[in-house]
Amino acid sequence: MTVTDIDLPFAKRTLPNGLDVIVHEDHHVPIVAVNIWYHVGSKNERLGRTGFAHLFEHLMFEGSEHHNAGYFPPLQRAGALLNGSTNTDRTNYWEVVPTSAVDLALWMESDRMGYLLPALTRQRFETQRDVVLNERRQNYENRPYGLALIAILAALFPPEHPYHWLTIGAADDIRAMQFEDVQEFFRTYYHPANASVVLAGDIEVARGFDLAEEYFGGIPAGPKPAPVRADAVLGHEHRMTFEDRVELPRIYMAWHSPAMFAAGDAEMDLLADLLATGKTSRLYRSLVYDRRIAVDVSAYQSSREIGSFFLLAVTAAPGHPLSDVLSLIDQTLQAVVDEGPTDAELERSMAQAEAHFVYRLQTVGGFGGKSDQLNAYNVLRRDPGYFAADLGRYRAATGRTVQAAAQAYLRFDRRVLLAVVPRGQQSLSVPGAEPVSVS
Amino acid sequence: MTVNRSRLPDIGPDPQFLFPIIVRHTLDNGLKVRTIEHPSVPVISFIVQVDGGSGSDPATQEGLAAIVADMIDEGTGSLSALDVSDALARIGADYDVDVGADATMFGLTTLTRFADRGASLLASLVTRPSLRQDDFARVQQLRLDRLRQLKDLAPAVAERAFLRLLYGTHPYGHLPIGNDRSLRDITLPHIAEFHERIYRPNRATLVVAGALSHTEMLQLARDAFGSWTGTGRDSAMEPSVVDASVDGHSRLAIVARDGAAQSELRIGQLAARRNTPDYPALLLMNAVLGGQFVSRVNLKLREEKGYTYGARTGFDWRRGVAPFVLQASVHTASTADAIKDALGEIEGMTSSRPPSSDELMLARASLTRGYPRGFETAQQVARGVAQLALYDLPDTYFEEFIPKVHAVTVDDVVTATRRYLDPGTLTALVVGDHGVVGDSLATLGLGPPELLPSES
Numbered sequence: 001m002t003v004t005d006i007d008l009p010f011a012k013r014t015l016p017n018g019l020d021v022i023v024h025e026d027h028h029v030p031i032v033a034v035n036i037w038y039h040v041g042s043k044n045e046r047l048g049r050t051g052f053a054h055l056f057e058h059l060m061f062e063g064s065e066h067h068n069a070g071y072f073p074p075l076q077r078a079g080a081l082l083n084g085s086t087n088t089d090r091t092n093y094w095e096v097v098p099t100s101a102v103d104l105a106l107w108m109e110s111d112r113m114g115y116l117l118p119a120l121t122r123q124r125f126e127t128q129r130d131v132v133l134n135e136r137r138q139n140y141e142n143r144p145y146g147l148a149l150i151a152i153l154a155a156l157f158p159p160e161h162p163y164h165w166l167t168i169g170a171a172d173d174i175r176a177m178q179f180e181d182v183q184e185f186f187r188t189y190y191h192p193a194n195a196s197v198v199l200a201g202d203i204e205v206a207r208g209f210d211l212a213e214e215y216f217g218g219i220p221a222g223p224k225p226a227p228v229r230a231d232a233v234l235g236h237e238h239r240m241t242f243e244d245r246v247e248l249p250r251i252y253m254a255w256h257s258p259a260m261f262a263a264g265d266a267e268m269d270l271l272a273d274l275l276a277t278g279k280t281s282r283l284y285r286s287l288v289y290d291r292r293i294a295v296d297v298s299a300y301q302s303s304r305e306i307g308s309f310f311l312l313a314v315t316a317a318p319g320h321p322l323s324d325v326l327s328l329i330d331q332t333l334q335a336v337v338d339e340g341p342t343d344a345e346l347e348r349s350m351a352q353a354e355a356h357f358v359y360r361l362q363t364v365g366g367f368g369g370k371s372d373q374l375n376a377y378n379v380l381r382r383d384p385g386y387f388a389a390d391l392g393r394y395r396a397a398t399g400r401t402v403q404a405a406a407q408a409y410l411r412f413d414r415r416v417l418l419a420v421v422p423r424g425q426q427s428l429s430v431p432g433a434e435p436v437s438v439s
Numbered sequence: 440m441t442v443n444r445s446r447l448p449d450i451g452p453d454p455q456f457l458f459p460i461i462v463r464h465t466l467d468n469g470l471k472v473r474t475i476e477h478p479s480v481p482v483i484s485f486i487v488q489v490d491g492g493s494g495s496d497p498a499t500q501e502g503l504a505a506i507v508a509d510m511i512d513e514g515t516g517s518l519s520a521l522d523v524s525d526a527l528a529r530i531g532a533d534y535d536v537d538v539g540a541d542a543t544m545f546g547l548t549t550l551t552r553f554a555d556r557g558a559s560l561l562a563s564l565v566t567r568p569s570l571r572q573d574d575f576a577r578v579q580q581l582r583l584d585r586l587r588q589l590k591d592l593a594p595a596v597a598e599r600a601f602l603r604l605l606y607g608t609h610p611y612g613h614l615p616i617g618n619d620r621s622l623r624d625i626t627l628p629h630i631a632e633f634h635e636r637i638y639r640p641n642r643a644t645l646v647v648a649g650a651l652s653h654t655e656m657l658q659l660a661r662d663a664f665g666s667w668t669g670t671g672r673d674s675a676m677e678p679s680v681v682d683a684s685v686d687g688h689s690r691l692a693i694v695a696r697d698g699a700a701q702s703e704l705r706i707g708q709l710a711a712r713r714n715t716p717d718y719p720a721l722l723l724m725n726a727v728l729g730g731q732f733v734s735r736v737n738l739k740l741r742e743e744k745g746y747t748y749g750a751r752t753g754f755d756w757r758r759g760v761a762p763f764v765l766q767a768s769v770h771t772a773s774t775a776d777a778i779k780d781a782l783g784e785i786e787g788m789t790s791s792r793p794p795s796s797d798e799l800m801l802a803r804a805s806l807t808r809g810y811p812r813g814f815e816t817a818q819q820v821a822r823g824v825a826q827l828a829l830y831d832l833p834d835t836y837f838e839e840f841i842p843k844v845h846a847v848t849v850d851d852v853v854t855a856t857r858r859y860l861d862p863g864t865l866t867a868l869v870v871g872d873h874g875v876v877g878d879s880l881a882t883l884g885l886g887p888p889e890l891l892p893s894e895s
Contacts, residue, residue: 026479028479028815029456029811029812029814029815030454030455030456030811031811031812031815065444066444066445067447070733070738070742072731072732072733073733073801074447076731076732076733076801076804076805077450077800077801077804077805078450078804078808079804079805079806079807079808079809079810079812080808080809081809081812096812098450098453098454098808098809098811099451099454100450100451100452100453100454100808101450101451101808103448103449103451104447104448104450107442107444107447107448108447110442111444115444126745127742127743127744127745128745129745130745130746130770131741131742131745131747131748132748133770134701134745134746134747134748134768134769134770135748137700137701137748137768137770138701138747138748138768139748141700141701142593142699142700142701142768143592143593144588144591144592202454214442215442218441218442245591245698246588246591247587247588247590247591248584248587248588277528278524278525278527278528279520279521279523279524280521280524280525280528285521288581289520289521289577292577292580295581295584295585295588315588317580317584318584318587344525347529348525348528348529349528351528351529351530351531352528352531354531355530355531355532355533355549355550356531358480358481358482358531358550359480359482359533359548361480362479362480362482362815362816362817362818363815363816364815
């Protein structure tokens with residue numbers, strides 16, 4: 001296998017109840033990854049009721065009708081590694097089990113897909129609500145800059161847009177959640193026609209299909225939820241600031257950008273790389289390496305189903321106000337917009353992108369492993385075979401398409417700026433920034 | 440076919456797994472080389488592990504080992520720091536540095552077709568870094584700035600204070616990054632001296648795991664590292680393996696963080712060395728107590744009480760005596776209750792509630808059945824083999840692990856637990872809102888909390 005012919009082979013079948021089943025064989029290690037995506041995330045919530053999809057994910061580990069106890073013990077006894085996660089677009093659940101425990105993993109996953117509600121008690125619900133409130137405190141409230149993305153998303157997307165809030169949700173919304181709401185959410189989103197299962201690893205295709213049919217085939221289909229659509233346009237530059245428990249001020253910039261897999265999405269990913277990955281990247285080199293007015297830079301294209309955003313963050317070095325940092329960032333961005341990347345920059349970014357497509361083939365399970373990728377392609381692209389085409393999007397990028405993406409999306413007059421400054425040091429912020437309160 | 444939902448399906452017999460074959464060589468210059476064939480994906484992983492980490496920092500130069508490690512990719516030969524970054528990117532390399540208490544590890548993973556470029560670049564960086572003053576000044580300043588940022592991060596504040604509480608002035612008693620004063624005192628000659636003394640072929644191990652043959656990988660090692668010569672003197676002392684003294688009583692300390700939404704907790708004590716024969720028994724004890732989701736501590740603090748997003752325990756293994764630590768970030772209002780429950784679980788494990796045979800069975804199965812999972816990628820395999828070198832473990836270690844864990848009895852666990860854990864000499868640390876939690880902490884029976892400065 002060379003880089004030119006890497007691929008992610010698979011076989012797919014859709015059960016009569018609408019469940020997509022995908023099998024990928026890899027017999028190097030005697031393990032099998034089971035990965036399930038439910039096509040529901042915080043995009044299916046609405047303002048005032050945020051955080052529910054994620055809280056629901058927690059409830060999926062609290063037992064189901066025929067195994068009315070914690071989800072972890074039988075699987076850990078079998079040597080499994082397991083977890084789940086929720087984002088704006090989907091909720092995923094996975095187990096990596098020894099080949100000998102595939103039946104167990106499928107039994108457990110299918111039981112909670114088909115029979116969750118009878119086991120769900122008010123007490124389990126309330127405990128998990130407290131756990132989630134603590135998750136929010138730990139990962140957002142008690143973490144430096146932890147609230148920044150909440151403020152950015154609120155400014156970037158209008159209140160009726162489902163990306164207006166972060167997946168963890170608002171603390172008040174989490175506190176107000178009712179046990180009764182669980183039923184309808186489960187019936188709407190947790191059924192075979194809204195799910196996709198991948199078995200990857202030490203399992204033959206035919207056996208994978210048979211087992212999926214056996215365990216999931218009897219679960220009735222529900223109505224397929226209507227796709228969520230929303231538009232967001234930013235017609236101006238929006239500047240905000242807030243004070244936080246931080247030593248060094250940081251500036252964030254966010255723009256709307258092309259949806260996942262849409263034209264321009266790969267170019268934005270390459271732009272993030274050439275702007276902020278490694279010492280030779282434009283922003284690192286100018287702000288941290290040469291001028292030394294910043295201590296770190298980061299940029300990423302946050303590819304999402306309905307529409308993406310491009311986020312850039314730079315932390316100022318001690319003694320340097322964010323206004324200085326901002327003007328140097330803007331100069332750097334303007335140069336990319338005016339001239340596009342150099343050939344050397346593009347070659348470097350492509351080499352890294354290609355290598356990462358190969359690295360992604362190293363694990364069958366877990367977040368980002370082959371099973372998770374097949375589900376991403378299947379659920380968000382309706383094509384589990386999209387791996388090669390996905391790589392092709394990067395190969396097709398040129399200096400001109402990257403420059404065109406920068407021109408179209410990284411506009412100074414259509415962005416959100418957020419300055420996070422140490423308490424009592426508003427003087428370090430940028431001019432014209434409106435103080436916002438975020439919690 | 441209808442699924443039988445009256446009971447969980449049986450688990451079949453454990454599948455056969457052939458653990459990787461490790462081939463050993465020693466180059467003429469003394470460099471230990473380990474090669475492992477890992478053919479699944481055209482990727483190759485190199486690790487250079489140098490015998491010396493933050494435990495080798497001189498007392499007045501805490502942070503030296505880490506800053507030396509940071510200087511490694513700042514230029515070599517005719518390549519500037521920028522050229523190095525560019526060269527790494529052009530082979531799609533994943534380069535990483537890990538400074539531990541006992542060793543410093545440089546990892547480079549790349550596509551097999553770039554194996555020779557990756558090997559020679561890594562060798563050049565580690566053995567012949569430029570160590571220029573201008574790069575040093577920049578790296579030093581960035582480390583000072585990073586240190587400043589860590590003051591905002593409750594887990595980092597807790598980790599720093601807790602190491603000091605447990606180890607005092609022992610070389611294990613500080614974070615690899617060091618402290619503000621020591622970082623400012625370090626100069627380029629210190630860097631050069633440390634590099635010359637510690638970065639030598641006879642103090643290093645090279646691990647290569649990837650989709651090539653042993654012969655090819657050995658040739659890569661010879662070509663890239665064969666000319667490495669160590670000219671420095673032998674260091675007389677190995678500070679990192681000296682035992683730290685264990686304090687004889689329990690204590691409670693707090694680092695004030697006003698307005699904190701949560702309290703960051705650490706509870707533990709110095710316990711055992713990594714190469715203790717009790718290692719399998721201690722792993723099992725830890726799995727039951729706090730090493731996995733279904734452990735007692737997490738089930739109590741998270742699933743029963745909802746105090747935290749997660750609580751866990753573990754050994755922070757070292758060549759010398761390593762700490763056993765329980766850690767959790769808990770809602771401020773629940774701080775004292777959470778500590779009480781956590782202490783209760785540790786106490787229970789050492790006396791009234793040893794592991795039941797069912798708990799032990801689960802822990803044993805979880806550790807052994809899940810073991811092959813750790814050998815999926817070239818990088819995982821290379822890291823595993825580097826650990827064997829670090830802790831003087833035999834090449835047969837992997838295949839012996841499962842039988843050894845199976846052989847551990849409940850009595851073995853009880854004996855090992857009592858040998859290394861003593862609830863009467865635990866240290867508890869809270870990083871949290873002193874004004875809110877101070878009074879409740881006094882009710883724990885650990886004496887009045889000692890208020891620590893936030894930078895120690």
